[in-house]
Amino acid sequence: IILTENNATILDKDNRPIERSVFYVEWDTEAAEKGGYEHFMLKEIMEQPEAFKKTLTGRIQDNKVKFSELEFSQQLVQSWKKVYIIACGTAYHSGLIGKPLIEEFLHVPVEVEVASEFRYREPLVDSNTLAIFISQSGETADTLAAMREAKSRGAATLAITNVVGSSIARAADYTIYLWAGPEIAVASTKAYTTMLIAQYLLSIYLAQVKGTILEDKAERILNALLELPNKTQEILEQKEKYLNLAEGIRNSENLFFIGRGYDYNVAQEGALKLKEISYIHAEAYAAGELKHGTLALVTKETPVIAIALQNKTYEKTLSNIKEVTARDAYVIGVANEGDTEILKTVNNAIYIPKIENIVSPVLAIIPLQLLAYYAAVVRGCNVDQPRNLAKSVTVE
Structure with a gap:
């Protein structure tokens, strides 16, 4: 990487320029300060209603889930005979809820794996597998290593992360961003809940593309997701x-x-x-x-x-x-x-x-x-x- 006053150039090992897309991250310094709260964790708990709105914005239209990041065909979704959700810690716990959602809506078996365990056995992963990797930072070493393993076996890879342009986002075939804003406290709060929302949206999206979810069922769940900011505020009060x-x-x-x-x-x-x-x-x-x-x-x-x-x-x-x-x-x-x-x-x-x-x-x-x-x-x-x-x- 060559940095100058007005430019940055990325070169490969043969000194040839590599083109990279430019991402604009709309976080300001105020978002990374405590804002009057005693701790970042409390601030981030209290920010969840707003974080939910950002995760949901533009992704529910006419009772359909729309991801600007994803344009899957029915043929592609039908080709996935198995789904893996791979993550660590809190992100792994979010995947435990994603598993029954995808199984119920998409009618395919789902395995949830701790990333540090995944690559030390012989997982049944091939070109008919969708592997979902979840990481708040997008830099979790074990999750990145597991993604490389899944890719080497032919799986399609999808990242769910909060950090634009992170390593996991760059390495994955597809990426869903949480848009939860910066999370400073070690104990994850708003990232976990927005990971859940992203998986509700993703499971319904895949099922709608595949045609395996009833319209009224999808509508009920999507309406409930839209109620989350206000109902969360009731708890926080x-x-x-x-x-x-x-x-x-x-x-x-x-x-x-x-x-x-x-x-x-x-x-x-x-x-x-x-x-x-x-x-x-x-x-x-x-x-x-x-x-x-x-x-x-x-x-x-x-x-x-x-x-x-x-x-x-x-x-x-x-x-x-x-x-x-x-x-x-x-x-x-x-x-x-x-x-x-x-x-x-x-x-x-x-x-x-x-x-x-x-x-x-x-x-x-x-x-x-x-x-x-x-x-x-x-x-x-x-x-x-x-x-x-x-x-x-x-x-x-």
């Missing part, structure tokens, strides 16, 4: 109550999250948020697995956060909550607005606004982000820069 909940767990050293289906996937991200910034040992379990071992660890000193939002598994989850309350655990339930039944089985309840059930994960994680944030604050932890962690993991 009550953020102070999470300080009281955090006081209740500040002295805990172990905590469990439980849920079923999408709720379990949210529980996994909730546990990660809590452990990485408050240093409380938190683990997520599929609620139905409690009796297969984890129940032995549940005591009155072990708080449990139980997510019970999915209609199809609600009664089963309530039964699992009763299993932990019978062991004297302090239980915080996460439920849909208006659910009074759950109050019979929990010590405290967090309610999220009513929304199309399949979209509830986007709202469900917001209270858990706030709880993790305030738990870290009351425990005196470094919220934005937790020990031993970095924002972008650029080494393998």
